[in-house]
Amino acid sequence: MSTSLPQPRTSPAFLPTLTTHAHLRIHAAQVVDGAGVDYSPGALLIETSTGTVRAAGRPGDPDLDAPAELDLGDCVVMPGLVNAHAHLDLSLMGATPPAQPFVDALAAFRQARIADPTQIVRAVTLGARKSLEAGVVAVGDIAGAIGTSLGLSAGVALAATPIWGMTLYEFFGIDIDEPQTRDRLAPALGLLGADDSGGAGLSPHAPYSVGPDAIGAARRFASDAGVPLVIHLAESPEEAELVASGRGPMRELLDSLGLWNDRVASKFGRGLSPIRHLQPHLGPGVTCIHVNQASDDDLDLLAASGAHVVYCPRASAHYGGERAFGPHRYREMMERGIPVALGTDSAANLPEGAMSPEGEGISILEEMRLLHRRDGADPRVLMRMATVDAARVIGLDQSRVRLGAGCRPLGLVAIEAPPGPGTPLERALRSGGRPFVLLGEKISRGTRIV
Ligand SMILES: [Zn+2]
Numbered sequence: 001m002s003t004s005l006p007q008p009r010t011s012p013a014f015l016p017t018l019t020t021h022a023h024l025r026i027h028a029a030q031v032v033d034g035a036g037v038d039y040s041p042g043a044l045l046i047e048t049s050t051g052t053v054r055a056a057g058r059p060g061d062p063d064l065d066a067p068a069e070l071d072l073g074d075c076v077v078m079p080g081l082v083n084a085h086a087h088l089d090l091s092l093m094g095a096t097p098p099a100q101p102f103v104d105a106l107a108a109f110r111q112a113r114i115a116d117p118t119q120i121v122r123a124v125t126l127g128a129r130k131s132l133e134a135g136v137v138a139v140g141d142i143a144g145a146i147g148t149s150l151g152l153s154a155g156v157a158l159a160a161t162p163i164w165g166m167t168l169y170e171f172f173g174i175d176i177d178e179p180q181t182r183d184r185l186a187p188a189l190g191l192l193g194a195d196d197s198g199g200a201g202l203s204p205h206a207p208y209s210v211g212p213d214a215i216g217a218a219r220r221f222a223s224d225a226g227v228p229l230v231i232h233l234a235e236s237p238e239e240a241e242l243v244a245s246g247r248g249p250m251r252e253l254l255d256s257l258g259l260w261n262d263r264v265a266s267k268f269g270r271g272l273s274p275i276r277h278l279q280p281h282l283g284p285g286v287t288c289i290h291v292n293q294a295s296d297d298d299l300d301l302l303a304a305s306g307a308h309v310v311y312c313p314r315a316s317a318h319y320g321g322e323r324a325f326g327p328h329r330y331r332e333m334m335e336r337g338i339p340v341a342l343g344t345d346s347a348a349n350l351p352e353g354a355m356s357p358e359g360e361g362i363s364i365l366e367e368m369r370l371l372h373r374r375d376g377a378d379p380r381v382l383m384r385m386a387t388v389d390a391a392r393v394i395g396l397d398q399s400r401v402r403l404g405a406g407c408r409p410l411g412l413v414a415i416e417a418p419p420g421p422g423t424p425l426e427r428a429l430r431s432g433g434r435p436f437v438l439l440g441e442k443i444s445r446g447t448r449i450v
Contacts, residue, residue: 027068030424033403034384076424080137080411082390085343088127102236117153128161134361135435137411138164140394166394168203181217192225201227234293292321303336315345341390412438
């Protein structure tokens with residue numbers, strides 16, 4: 001029996017029917033992942049009890065020669081996507097105006113930060129749903145701190161959703177030493193780890209809000225537990241000014257919060273870039289979020305360190321990263337061997353309406369589309385950034401976002417590719433078509449997704 005492509009949200013009942021088959025053969029215009037699987041037309045054989053790929057190739061190849069149970073016609077089929085950097089606990093926050101001074105954006109975040117655990121759970125749950133609707137099956141999620149308290153409710157909420165989540169417990173502390181850092185992180189230290197259902201890591205917020213001693217201590221805790229450490233870095237001209245000269249709007253902000261003193265001042269004003277400033281703390285397992293500012297020296301240093309980068313294209317555009325520092329150098333980073341993953345950052349920098357019931361959601365696909373449209377980025381490179389490289393950043397086994405035989409993808413995403421020149425993936429990236437998740441182990445256990 002062949003099943004024609006259902007429209008998202010109108011025929012969601014087709015999945016439980018399909019999972020009654022022991023094996024599911026899928027045919028599509030293209031089957032592609034970020035690790036070398038690329039067949040046009042494409043076919044997959046999936047063992048439905050485990051969600052394991054038994055074969056990937058072309059219709060007619062061995063194991064794929066029987067008629068498809070699910071013929072997806074003009075669609076491109078890819079693994080469920082990974083959002084390497086999100087703030088799901090800000091999902092109830094509306095869009096902020098673009099191009100406002102960065103310190104004003106920080107003030108908006110401080111104001112919007114929710115302290116009520118029930119509301120945090122609501123925000124994270126909504127964020128996870130709006131991620132799934134956008135084809136995202138795994139996320140590196142910052143659990144925002146409320147003052148000196150860690151956002152533990154965000155991690156609990158994310159673990160209860162159908163997506164795989166690495167919760168990164170964020171903390172602040174511009175003037176705390178190692179013992180104070182341990183005290184501050186104590187509620188999270190026992191949670192650090194990762195397994196097949198998700199994980200927990202750490203996020204010192206940024207070099208202008210967390211001092212070097214605290215960043216170093218957090219890195220040791222994360223490294224001992226084998227979990228990611230992520231930090232917002234080299235994002236804004238205000239950050240660059242504070243780090244290089246110890247002056248500017250961020251210094252004024254710290255002053256106004258009563259956080260500026262001689263000890264803090266002594267850490268800044270050495271004429272360094274943010275990346276060079278944090279060089280002693282960069283290394284494998286550390287991920288730098290944004291990196292809008294990157295000189296040749298910074299790129300060399302990043303490449304030598306083994307650190308990863310997450311680029312959030314729409315966030316960089318929203319907050320004026322390109323205007324301040326020029327085009328983002330993500331492709332040069334990859335040429336130098338620095339893994340670069342894609343992230344969305346928070347709902348505050350998404351387009352108006354993205355979080356509405358009909359909105360595109362928290363969409364990595366839209367980040368890919370922007371880079372393809374604006375920069376002519378290679379779709380296969382974008383696939384890598386949105387799957388295997390993002391999985392590395394968040395501590396997820398790469399086989400969960402690949403389609404080769406033996407892999408067990410968390411989900412499959414199908415996007416209709418309208419007629420036109422180019423591969424189905426290229427056409428799907430040029431289109432505005434919505435993705436939908438076809439299956440994953442959570443569906444094979446009975447949970448239905450879009
Ligand atoms: Zn962020």
